[in-house]
Amino acid sequence: MSTDSQQSTNYTPSLEFKSSTFSVPVLVLASNDVTDIEQQLQDKVRLAPEFFRNSPLVFDLEELNKHDLDIDIDQLTKIIRSLDLLPIGIRGGNTVQNKRALELGIPVHSGHTGAAPVRPKKEKPVTAKEETVTASKLEPQTEIITSTLITQPIRSGQRIYAKGDLIVLAQVSAGAEIMAEGNIHVYGSLRGRALAGVQGNTEARIFCSDLQAELISIAGTYKLSEDLNEATHNNPVQIYLQNNTLIIKDTV
Amino acid sequence: MARIIVVTSGKGGVGKTTTSAAIAMGLAKKGHKTAVIDFDVGLRNLDLIMGCERRVVYDFVNVINGEASLNQALIRDKNCDQLYILPASQTRDKDALTQEGVGKILNDLKKDFKYIVCDSPAGIEKGAHLAMYFADDAFIVTNPEVSSVRDSDRMLGILASKSRRAEQNEEPIKEYLLLTRYSPERVKLGEMLSVDDVQEILSLHLLGVIPESKSVLNASNSGVPVILDEKSDAGQAYSDIIARYLGEDKPHRFIDEKKGLFGKFFGGK
Numbered sequence: 001m002s003t004d005s006q007q008s009t010n011y012t013p014s015l016e017f018k019s020s021t022f023s024v025p026v027l028v029l030a031s032n033d034v035t036d037i038e039q040q041l042q043d044k045v046r047l048a049p050e051f052f053r054n055s056p057l058v059f060d061l062e063e064l065n066k067h068d069l070d071i072d073i074d075q076l077t078k079i080i081r082s083l084d085l086l087p088i089g090i091r092g093g094n095t096v097q098n099k100r101a102l103e104l105g106i107p108v109h110s111g112h113t114g115a116a117p118v119r120p121k122k123e124k125p126v127t128a129k130e131e132t133v134t135a136s137k138l139e140p141q142t143e144i145i146t147s148t149l150i151t152q153p154i155r156s157g158q159r160i161y162a163k164g165d166l167i168v169l170a171q172v173s174a175g176a177e178i179m180a181e182g183n184i185h186v187y188g189s190l191r192g193r194a195l196a197g198v199q200g201n202t203e204a205r206i207f208c209s210d211l212q213a214e215l216i217s218i219a220g221t222y223k224l225s226e227d228l229n230e231a232t233h234n235n236p237v238q239i240y241l242q243n244n245t246l247i248i249k250d251t252v
Numbered sequence: 253m254a255r256i257i258v259v260t261s262g263k264g265g266v267g268k269t270t271t272s273a274a275i276a277m278g279l280a281k282k283g284h285k286t287a288v289i290d291f292d293v294g295l296r297n298l299d300l301i302m303g304c305e306r307r308v309v310y311d312f313v314n315v316i317n318g319e320a321s322l323n324q325a326l327i328r329d330k331n332c333d334q335l336y337i338l339p340a341s342q343t344r345d346k347d348a349l350t351q352e353g354v355g356k357i358l359n360d361l362k363k364d365f366k367y368i369v370c371d372s373p374a375g376i377e378k379g380a381h382l383a384m385y386f387a388d389d390a391f392i393v394t395n396p397e398v399s400s401v402r403d404s405d406r407m408l409g410i411l412a413s414k415s416r417r418a419e420q421n422e423e424p425i426k427e428y429l430l431l432t433r434y435s436p437e438r439v440k441l442g443e444m445l446s447v448d449d450v451q452e453i454l455s456l457h458l459l460g461v462i463p464e465s466k467s468v469l470n471a472s473n474s475g476v477p478v479i480l481d482e483k484s485d486a487g488q489a490y491s492d493i494i495a496r497y498l499g500e501d502k503p504h505r506f507i508d509e510k511k512g513l514f515g516k517f518f519g520g521k
Contacts, residue, residue, distance in 0.1 A: 152412060152424070153408070153455055154409070155405045155406060155408045155409025155410075155412065156402055156405040156406040156409060157405075157406040157409045157410070158409040158412075158413065170455075171455055173405045173409075173453070174402065174405070174453075175402060175405065175406065176409070188455075189452075191453075
């Protein structure tokens with residue numbers, strides 16, 4: 001924080017860069033017929049004009065390109081703008097489409113499968129073998145990265161987010177929040193909030209040795225401390241989802 | 253090597269300033285050159301508790317702004333020549349403190365002093381943040397009631413994630429629990445959390461229990477740190493705390509209703 005020490009003491013920064021995640025509607029196109037697109041988009045917007053007015057929008061051409069259907073970016077952009085939508089990105093476009101989008105001031109987003117078209121599609125046994133080798137080589141590595149181990153108490157007001165499994169060897173205080181995309185293990189007292197499978201993994205479980213949590217959740221299905229039984233105190237339990245219901249059961 | 257001690261709690265009115273004054277005096281009385289800094293800019297009180305309010309010329313903010321030197325602002329205590337006080341400004345607010353300024357003052361003090369005690373303001377905003385940021389040890393002052401315990405827990409989280417030691421991946425701040433205004437009678441009646449309850453929630457090393465005592469108010473009103481009142485239970489409790497902090501093995505007192513001369517060990521039932 002004191003990296004600006006060469007500046008005068010009354011130096012106050014006028015800007016800083018932060019990273020944020022936004023939720024933006026994505027328009028996935030299944031046809032390259034612009035007249036159809038315009039008609040159907042109009043119908044959609046009419047259903048909720050307030051929701052769509054000046055809404056940012058990313059359009060996704062991946063499906064089209066999979067079937068080698070080209071689309072006129074200029075025309076598409078015009079249609080979107082004419083309906084008071086603000087195109088802020090293109091995804092899954094080919095090189096020509098991306099270039100044109102950039103010229104129109106529309107940023108190019110690399111979709112999760114964006115790299116796919118670049119990769120030569122059909123190459124044979126030899127590479128397949130190579131690929132399996134790399135895959136098995138990578139696997140254990142990714143596992144190490146994605147499981148998070150915490151040995152210090154997690155205090156009120158602290159939040160922990162783990163990409164994979166989360167293992168806590170200390171207590172989780174009331175007012176703390178722990179989240180994991182995978183399973184959660186807590187070996188101290190769990191008094192805060194614990195949310196497993198936050199990206200929708202319904203197979204995720206929570207294991208804890210002393211359940212006094214304010215809230216427990218798996219893939220969005222949750223229970224509050226009011227609904228918990230005192231019997232879980234100092235009693236090792238596991239929590240999992242079964243038919244959209246949270247089941248709390250002794251770990252045998 | 254100088255140690256920076258922050259006395260903090262999150263919640264207000266739990267006894268941070270009383271504790272800061274007492275432990276600073278205790279350390280100085282043991283012969284360690286000690287400075288105590290009031291970080292509560294805008295609501296300064298430490299000088300009152302230390303009985304030096306009439307000798308304040310320059311303050312912490314003056315030194316940060318370069319309007320006075322550190323030596324001009326430091327006030328030598330009248331009871332102990334090993335103890336110096338750096339008072340807060342009453343006419344400014346916490347925004348007058350800057351991380352660079354505080355860091356520089358603490359660095360300068362470290363050359364001269366063995367212990368630097370930072371009396372944190374309540375809350376978790378700028379003043380409290382800067383008071384704990386450079387700390388090596390933290391004394392968490394907690395009252396035996398749920399909101400104070402919850403706030404202390406929050407503060408412990410901040411110590412563990414936002415301090416200089418945390419940011420630079422150094423050895424974490426050493427945290428000690430001081431349970432103040434403890435009344436064994438009220439614990440027995442179920443009106444107050446017990447030492448065990450608080451320990452269970454915070455899981456923190458207990459440095460000492462300071463009993464609820466009239467002598468604390470008397471000491472504050474007369475501007476003499478309560479640790480100098482050797483006859484009072486609170487004064488003795490603070491003396492024990494200093495001894496334990498410096499590595500002596502002292503049994504805990506004032507936890508049970510009968511203040512046993514034989515002293516009951518904590519946790520012994």
